Amino acid sequence: MVPKRHLWFPLALTFIAAPVNAETIQVTIDKLVFSPATVEAKVGDTIEWVNKDMFAHTATVKDGWDVMIPPKNSASLTLKAAGAVDYFCRFHPNMKGHIAVAP
Amino acid sequence: MLTRHTAALAALLLLGTAPLAQAADKPTDPQIAHIAYTAGVIDVEAAKQALKKSKNKEVLAFAKDMVRDHEAVNKQALDLVKKLKVTPEDNATSKALTKAATEERAKLAKLKGAAFDKAYVDNEVAYHKQVDGALETLLIPSASNAELKSLLETGLKIFQGHEQHAEHVASMLK
Ligand SMILES: [Cu+2]
Numbered sequence: 001m002v003p004k005r006h007l008w009f010p011l012a013l014t015f016i017a018a019p020v021n022a023e024t025i026q027v028t029i030d031k032l033v034f035s036p037a038t039v040e041a042k043v044g045d046t047i048e049w050v051n052k053d054m055f056a057h058t059a060t061v062k063d064g065w066d067v068m069i070p071p072k073n074s075a076s077l078t079l080k081a082a083g084a085v086d087y088f089c090r091f092h093p094n095m096k097g098h099i100a101v102a103p
Numbered sequence: 104m105l106t107r108h109t110a111a112l113a114a115l116l117l118l119g120t121a122p123l124a125q126a127a128d129k130p131t132d133p134q135i136a137h138i139a140y141t142a143g144v145i146d147v148e149a150a151k152q153a154l155k156k157s158k159n160k161e162v163l164a165f166a167k168d169m170v171r172d173h174e175a176v177n178k179q180a181l182d183l184v185k186k187l188k189v190t191p192e193d194n195a196t197s198k199a200l201t202k203a204a205t206e207e208r209a210k211l212a213k214l215k216g217a218a219f220d221k222a223y224v225d226n227e228v229a230y231h232k233q234v235d236g237a238l239e240t241l242l243i244p245s246a247s248n249a250e251l252k253s254l255l256e257t258g259l260k261i262f263q264g265h266e267q268h269a270e271h272v273a274s275m276l277k
Contacts, residue, residue: 031256031257031260032257032260032261032264033260054175054176054178054179055171055172055175055176055261056171071175089264090268091168091172091264091268092260092261092263092264092265092267092268093264093267093268093271094260094263094264094267095264
């Protein structure tokens, strides 16, 4: 396993800018809680919120993006800019999450 | 006027719950289910009044959120009581809540425009605060069924969220 991992490293570096390398990171919403509440991602990654509640929620950044997440459904956003963002639900501002976006 | 109403609601809640302070008189699960359900119905009715009377975009959006969320919680509550074969039981606290809400709606019915919007949203803040308190200090600790307790805990988070949402709308009306 160890030698294989070493082989992967240069490959990963080669393709780092290509979209094929982008990941989808899931954040689950259950009983008005984002989990994990904090995620680390990079530009080009997609956050997918999976809403298990019977309630509609949003993932909203003040003066930034706003994603509607319907009940028992999911919604996605591809991260375009680097930096750390705090987001919340407009309907239930006590729901909070954080994404650290690496360049 | 609002302060008086809030105080009245607080007093009513206290009156309704004061005898329940003794362990022997804790509300039963059927009573708790009734109180929680009633609290939701009241907020839906208040929202429907706002949907008819208000012209403010933020207020209308907030009222729609209230209808949607409280109907969703109450649907879950009805499903749960059916599953548990519990019949919600009317009680003094539910009656006091309904009476205070009926009076509040009559008062709001006389207001128009910005005065209505402000009174509605301010009352929403106060009302959600009251229900949060009742859920936290009385209903959740008294619930004996684990599923009912869990639904009440979700309800508390919804009510707390709405309280903050209402505060945000109130700040925009100023
Ligand atoms: Cu929400």
